[in-house]
Amino acid sequence: MLPSLSRRDYLIRFLQTTVGAWGVGVGLTNAQDMSVLGRVQDLSDARLRNFEEMVAPYVVRQTMKHEGVTLSLPMLADNGHLVPLSLKVDSPMTEASHVTHIYLISQRNPVPLMAMFVLGPWNGRAELSMRVRLSGTQMVVALARLSDGTFRYETQEVVVTEAACIDNG
Amino acid sequence: MTTARLQVPNRIIEGDVFKLRLLVQHPMDSGFLRDLEGVLVKRNVIRHLQCILHDKEVFRVEPTTGTSANPLFEFYLRATHSGELYFRWVDDKGYIGELRHNLVVEPANQSQAPKS
Numbered sequence: 622m623l624p625s626l627s628r629r630d631y632l633i634r635f636l637q638t639t640v641g642a643w644g645v646g647v648g649l650t651n652a653q654d655m656s657v658l659g660r661v662q663d664l665s666d667a668r669l670r671n672f673e674e675m676v677a678p679y680v681v682r683q684t685m686k687h688e689g690v691t692l693s694l695p696m697l698a699d700n701g702h703l704v705p706l707s708l709k710v711d712s713p714m715t716e717a718s719h720v721t722h723i724y725l726i727s728q729r730n731p732v733p734l735m736a737m738f739v740l741g742p743w744n745g746r747a748e749l750s751m752r753v754r755l756s757g758t759q760m761v762v763a764l765a766r767l768s769d770g771t772f773r774y775e776t777q778e779v780v781v782t783e784a785a786c787i788d789n790g
Numbered sequence: 791m792t793t794a795r796l797q798v799p800n801r802i803i804e805g806d807v808f809k810l811r812l813l814v815q816h817p818m819d820s821g822f823l824r825d826l827e828g829v830l831v832k833r834n835v836i837r838h839l840q841c842i843l844h845d846k847e848v849f850r851v852e853p854t855t856g857t858s859a860n861p862l863f864e865f866y867l868r869a870t871h872s873g874e875l876y877f878r879w880v881d882d883k884g885y886i887g888e889l890r891h892n893l894v895v896e897p898a899n900q901s902q903a904p905k906s
Contacts (some may be wrong), residue, residue: 702858702859703858703859704858707864725856727856730855730856731822731855732854732855732856733856734854734856735853735854735856735857736851736852736853736854736856736857737851737852738849738850738851738852738865739847739849739850739851739852740849740865741848743843743846743848743867743868743870744807744848744849744865744866744867744868745807745866745867745868746807746866748864748865748866749863749864749865750862750863750864751851751857751858751861751862751863751864752857752858752861752862753856753857753858754820754855754856754857754858755856785820
């Protein structure tokens with residue numbers, strides 16, 4: 622279980638993980654060019670977030686179970702710019718029990734959230750696929766929020782040989 | 791200009807759950823890469839994309855820089871009755887993209903009807 626967080630802790634943590642990473646890409650001048658080049662290169666070696674940091678912005682005190690989600694990604698992705706991802710959540714998708722949100726979270730990307738989906742009973746099937754960018758070898762988390770407010774998740778490790786976020790990549 | 795393509799099955803029977811594939815042409819510039827002159831390309835990603843059927847939002851995605859260029863989304867919908875599928879997306883530059891598709895849903899009992 623996650624430790625209970627106060628609103629302040631939660632905000633600080635969110636800012637550190639999400640907004641902090643943005644400083645890299647914003648407000649650059651030519652004088653800073655060299656250091657930025659270094660930093661952009663460093664993005665692929667960025668610190669790996671731990672699992673609790675990754676889910677903290679979405680799951681506060683709700684129960685979360687490691688079941689019911691099938692995530693499929695290639696074990697080895699040659700090109701981090703285009704990694705096919707598909708996922709399926711076990712859910713009858715009825716009015717009473719359906720998936721409301723799906724979050725795809727990256728462990729290493731400068732922006733942790735890769736995409737957020739909103740679904741409902743009208744979808745009939747909680748199945749999605751898309752293509753994501755990954756900056757380096759890392760773990761990907763698929764987090765699904767069900768209509769009863771609980772969460773289900775699945776993780777997968779992906780080896781990326783050529784990271785996104787790098788020039789000529 | 792941004793364009794998009796949608797793929798749906800040829801025949802959709804009422805009550806079916808059918809698959810939609812939406813390919814949106816968009817550079818999804820992450821703001822971390824440089825162009826050929828070495829200038830950082832400003833962030834320009836789709837902020838949100840929604841699919842509206844019968845005045846109701848049936849699918850919504852909020853991509854970020856972690857979504858690949860020319861995003862492809864595959865998802866499912868349950869066929870209830872014919873209508874217009876309307877896709878709408880907004881990017882960081884404020885550009886609004888639209889795609890309309892006339893969805894034809896065949897009644898469920900048609901296949902059992904006697905041939906004349």
